[in-house]
Amino acid sequence: MRSRDGNHSFTRRLCSLIFLFSSLALNAGEYLVSYKYIVKNATLYNESLDISKSMTKCEGVPSQNIIFPSTHENNFQELITRHKEEFIEYIHKLGIDVQSRDITTNNQINTTTTLTLKTTCFKVDFNDTFVKISHLKQPQD
């Protein structure tokens, strides 16, 4: 019921807040990312960065985040392609598995180093001007 004491504006504000929160919640998504690269004899041999939208809800709490400027887009893969170097540096900080094998046969050395980020879930919040990517830390990590 509308009254003269300004309830109308209060309802409008409340509705706009609900709309804002719901729009933010709708634009947030969870993505699974895995990364691996192989270096053979001090030369990069293979690199793969796989991204897919999570089909089930991820468990974990947001721990470390990174913010990229956004240009009104909701495509995470395109965003990562544009900011690949920064994102890779960020996932290095989260923890990367290092495996190295050297084989020396008759004084000839062959070395292979593999760096792997196990499949990790990230929460991505798309906003008007920026995108916030948060690592969802598992309880056992």
Added chain:
Amino acid sequence: MKYSLVLISLLCITAFGAEEKKAASEVTYIPPVKKAETITIPNNTTINVSYEKPKKALNGAGCPAKVHSMVKEKPEVLTADKPLLISVVGQGVAPVNTNSPAQAYALAKRAATADAYRLIAEKIKGVNVDGQDLIKNMMVKRSTVRTSVQAMVRNANIVETTFKDGLCEVEMEITLSHADFAH
């Protein structure tokens, strides 16, 4: 005649005494002792093997020469009150077939980063070493040494990156604290 005999005997005694003194002041050299061993091979062939004892360096008094004691540096150990900083420099080169210098730099940096991570893992967790030699007809046919390391590294920071003459060097640091390992 009597006096001459007494004189000769005195001279002899003096001469013997001097020789004894000289012998005592000289460096005593002990000839190497040869020891013989007999090895019997199953097919009844016998080979005699002899070896010498290692010679010791002797000084004038016949004692072993002084060996300069090497001063060992105390290795840094992670303690509860002091964090440990580990710094490494990883190296990487660009592949031959790159399209641009920028691509070469990016690929070389990636390789150098991997090398730096490997060095950190080696310092923290150590290296597994496995060796195998194949000997045929008393000749080394193949000698193989395998080393491997496996670790999870997090919170390592790139301090400096240099790229010169196709070689990229990445200086990386990691700070270890006691809490990282205490459960």
